[in-house]
Amino acid sequence: MTRESPSRRGFLAGIATAGAGAVAGCSTSPLGGDGEGRRGEAASVPPDLVDAVEWPAAPFPATVPESFGADHESRARDLLAAVPADPSLPNAAVAAAIADDRERAAERTATEPSDPWPTEALSARRRARGEAATVRGAYRAATGVDDGSELAARRRAVREDRAALAADLEYRAPSTTAAALAYEPVESLLAACERHLRPTVRYPDDPVAAPFRAGDAVGDVERARAAATDAAGLRDAFRGSRDEPEPRWASLVAAADALDGSVRRTRAEVRRRTGDEAAPVDADLSGTVAQELAVASHRRAETAVGDVERASDAGHHAEAVAEAGTALAAIEARRWAVEGIEEGRYREPPSESSLRSAAERAREAVAEAVDGGDGLASRIALPAVTSLERTADAIDRGYADAGRTQARLRYVALYADAVPAATAFVRERLE
Known part of the structure; x- marks a missing residue:
């Protein structure tokens, strides 16, 4: 060369x-x-x-347990299981759109991530989980279920968990280089969690009239929860792979x-x-x-x-x-x-x-x-x-x-x- x-x-x-x-x-x-x-x-x-x-x-200087991705996949499947493949709703157009969204979400959930880095494969699993939650949220709204109060409580819980993790990072690692490599994806996930927690899409007062807006709001909180879970998981996977390291x-x-x-x-x-x-x-x-x-x-x-x-x-x-x-x-x-x-x-x-x-x-x-x-x-x-x-x-x-x-x-x-x-x-x- x-x-x-x-x-x-x-x-x-x-x-x-x-x-x-x-x-x-x-x-x-x-x-x-x-x-x-x-x-x-x-x-x-x-x-x-x-x-x-x-x-x-x-x-990432540690092994990412396969269970992390499996948990996201299991959660996505459970969410989709609550949505009929051919939903019966008063609004035929909404029913057809939810059916289409469910099919796409199921395909994504069933697709094995091709990302070569485990942290990126986790990202694919989180996206599938978020889509599944969006579909379920839209379906429940279309059937007249108002999840607004429950969603607000879940958002608060995720926000508290995120804040606790962010305050407790300490960047423990055997070296500063290892700390940079190990905690970059953790920080990225905490940032993603924060973005998803911002109520850019407000849960509608009348869910039946705006089921897809309701679904988007539910999906955002699910993505926030998934990001917070992976942030804590990666932190623990790194720290658990060695003796208690020094804060960096x-x-x-x-x-x-x-x-x-x-x-x-x-x-x-x-x-x-x-x-x-x-x-x-x-x-x-x-x-x-x-x-x-x-x-x-x-x-x-x-x-x-x-x-x-x-x-x-x-x-x-x-x-x-x-x-x-x-x-x-x-x-x-x-x-x-x-x-x-x-x-x-x-x-x-x-x-x-x-x-x-x-x-x-x-x-x-x-x-x-x-x-x-x-x-x-x-x-x-x-x-x-x-x-x-x-x-x-x-x-x-x-x-x-x-x-x-x-x-x-x-x-x-x-x-x-x-x-x-x-x-x-x-x-x-x-x-």
């Missing part, structure tokens, strides 16, 4: 050791000088361009604060060199792979920085650490993308040859980024892995545009190339 230039290695080393995101010197793109992108006769995307994506080792709250907070500052400084310095615009100024990029790459790299860097700010503002210290790693890698990928464009790359029409070259480069870069099974590297590399998977899905569905596909693959390679240095930088702040 094509390696990064000495100047690029120096920049990455600077991020990992300086701690302030300082940038020095220029670097060249690792993608070679093939230069692809200007609009011409449209190239078709080969259906076998992206093979099945191999996911890295899961970052103080060191995790310090690392999250330091990384937040590093992300801000790194973005400011890269913006100074690349500009604030999505595409490089004074460049004729219309209709090119370069334009797609410029816009995508800008959007992803800004989104990643926003995720760090959101996690920090919420006091989700483990999540802030993980998001800082992805933000540093995204900012670096943005810098490399702009520099490559300014050097004249990515401007010729995509071809089957250039598409295959980009796909191979992306696969190699991701494989190298996660080689060794390091959980922190796996977590920071996640955007590259999921982008590859979405690209493969778009190709399978026949929705892939050649230029956009090539730009996405080039971005995956750039991002994955930045993962090792970002991982090293984050680890140093944690240790």
Whole structure:
């Protein structure tokens, strides 16, 4: 594979050791000088361009009991069992809609999650459980049952349980790195629980007149309960897999604060060199792979920085650490993308040859980024892995545009190339 230039290695080393995101010197793109992108006769995307994506080792540093998913499935089945497959209701249209919703929910419940990480498989089970509760809530409302008071009581109970868990986290772990990896999904679930508890859909005063609104309200509380249950379960699964570890709250907070500052400084310095615009100024990029790459790299860097700010503002210290790693890698990928464009790359029409070259480069870069099974590297590399998977899905569905596909693959390679240095930088702040 094509390696990064000495100047690029120096920049990455600077991020990992300086701690302030300082940038020095220029670097060249690792993608070679093939230069692809200007609009011409449209190239078709080969259906076998992206093979099945191999996911890295899961970052959660403990075994997730299979019983967690089984409990969600059992709950979903029980909820659906209370709804007839062919409900008899005065309103035939409502009856038909509930029957259709029940069928879809049953199919989702019966579908084994294909997510490669256990924590993501749990997410699929929670979604199925939420849909089942929504169907049951709508059916009960349509039959004249008013669950408003009971739902309010359940919401209060879930809110109390969530608050107790959030207050008792302590981030106990054998190391600060382990704390970041173990408690990020816990924080994410607590945040999801809080979102579902907000009564954005109010249970109707007249459930019969608005059964689907009633169902949505019931489903939200069920999702909140499922998220709180998994948050406590993952916390206990991690802590139960070892002797009572020390609290890592103080060191995790310090690392999250330091990384937040590093992300801000790194973005400011890269913006100074690349500009604030999505595409490089004074460049004729219309209709090119370069334009797609410029816009995508800008959007992803800004989104990643926003995720760090959101996690920090919420006091989700483990999540802030993980998001800082992805933000540093995204900012670096943005810098490399702009520099490559300014050097004249990515401007010729995509071809089957250039598409295959980009796909191979992306696969190699991701494989190298996660080689060794390091959980922190796996977590920071996640955007590259999921982008590859979405690209493969778009190709399978026949929705892939050649230029956009090539730009996405080039971005995956750039991002994955930045993962090792970002991982090293984050680890140093944690240790």
